[in-house]
Amino acid sequence: MSKPLTCDVVVVGAGMVGAACALYAARTGLDVAVVDRGPVAGGTTGAGEGNLLVSDKEPGPELDLALLSGRLWADLAEEHAAAVEYEAKGGVVVASTPDGLAALETFATAQRAAGVLAEPVTADRLHDLEPHLAPGLAGAVHYPQDTQVMPALAAARLVRASGARLFTGHTVTEVLRARDGSVRGVRTDRGDLHAPAVVNAAGTWGREVAARAGVGLPVLPRRGFVLVTEPL
Numbered sequence: 493m494s495k496p497l498t499c500d501v502v503v504v505g506a507g508m509v510g511a512a513c514a515l516y517a518a519r520t521g522l523d524v525a526v527v528d529r530g531p532v533a534g535g536t537t538g539a540g541e542g543n544l545l546v547s548d549k550e551p552g553p554e555l556d557l558a559l560l561s562g563r564l565w566a567d568l569a570e571e572h573a574a575a576v577e578y579e580a581k582g583g584v585v586v587a588s589t590p591d592g593l594a595a596l597e598t599f600a601t602a603q604r605a606a607g608v609l610a611e612p613v614t615a616d617r618l619h620d621l622e623p624h625l626a627p628g629l630a631g632a633v634h635y636p637q638d639t640q641v642m643p644a645l646a647a648a649r650l651v652r653a654s655g656a657r658l659f660t661g662h663t664v665t666e667v668l669r670a671r672d673g674s675v676r677g678v679r680t681d682r683g684d685l686h687a688p689a690v691v692n693a694a695g696t697w698g699r700e701v702a703a704r705a706g707v708g709l710p711v712l713p714r715r716g717f718v719l720v721t722e723p724l
């Protein structure tokens with residue numbers, strides 16, 4: 493950036509969250525800029541598995557968000573399914589003991605009341621859904637709403653679909669403020685981006701970006717691993 497750029501909103505972070513924010517902000521007619529210190533999906537998004545699960549969530553705000561997310565992804569899939577490797581394959585949660593199955597069914601009953609599709613599966617039907625399961629399991633619950641995308645592709649596709657201006661390789665070093673404290677954009681190591689709104693989509697680094705606006709945000713990192721294997 494040779495001179496400051498002006499837009500309606502600056503999204504800090506080109507991961508899955510920043511990409512989605514950029515898309516939906518742009519759809520409301522806002523002029524959006526996305527800035528990331530690395531490439532698109534260079535943060536946690538590039539390491540994630542992309543499961544969009546309702547099966548693992550108990551009734552409450554997180555499940556409500558997951559259900560909303562599932563509906564939004566189904567809409568997006570109408571246009572972008574192949575590009576984001578959207579797979580509406582469903583999920584199966586198995587129980588190895590009768591006690592475990594009873595607990596699973598209690599959990600599923602509460603989920604059903606919150607709008608989740610949760611279908612009981614008897615032991616003799618399990619292998620129809622997943623032929624490679626171990627023998628002797630007690631039963632399962634099938635969750636048709638569980639889906640999966642390829643997160644790095646999904647972030648890239650959504651950023652592109654947003655039409656936002658993209659500044660990779662730009663580190664946000666400061667949140668610009670007016671005298672009255674209102675946000676005026678961000679300073680990067682390669683120039684300023686002026687906007688009346690800044691979205692902190694810096695993921696696990698959200699605490700550092702918030703601190704640059706003088707805000708205490710208790711976001712902490714948590715380690716996760718994906719091990720890619722193949723059937724023996």
Ligand SMILES: Cc1cc2nc3c(=O)[nH]c(=O)nc-3n(C[C@H](O)[C@H](O)[C@H](O)COP(=O)(O)OP(=O)(O)OC[C@H]3O[C@@H](n4cnc5c(N)ncnc54)[C@H](O)[C@@H]3O)c2cc1C
Pocket residue numbers: 504505506507508509510511527528529530531532533534535536537538539540541542543544643662663664665693694695696697701715716717718
């Ligand atoms: C092994 C593993 C498996 C996972 N599986 C799943 C799953 O199946 N389903 C699921 O929903 N979630 C899963 N997750 C979690 C999911 O990947 C993350 O919650 C998600 O990717 C976070 O996206 P984000 O956009 O918030 O953050 P990020 O993808 O980390 O994006 C933040 C971006 O901000 C940028 N940034 C930070 N500081 C600055 C700065 N000062 N200036 C400019 N840019 C900056 C970073 O470079 C980064 O690109 C998994 C995570 C891991 C590690």
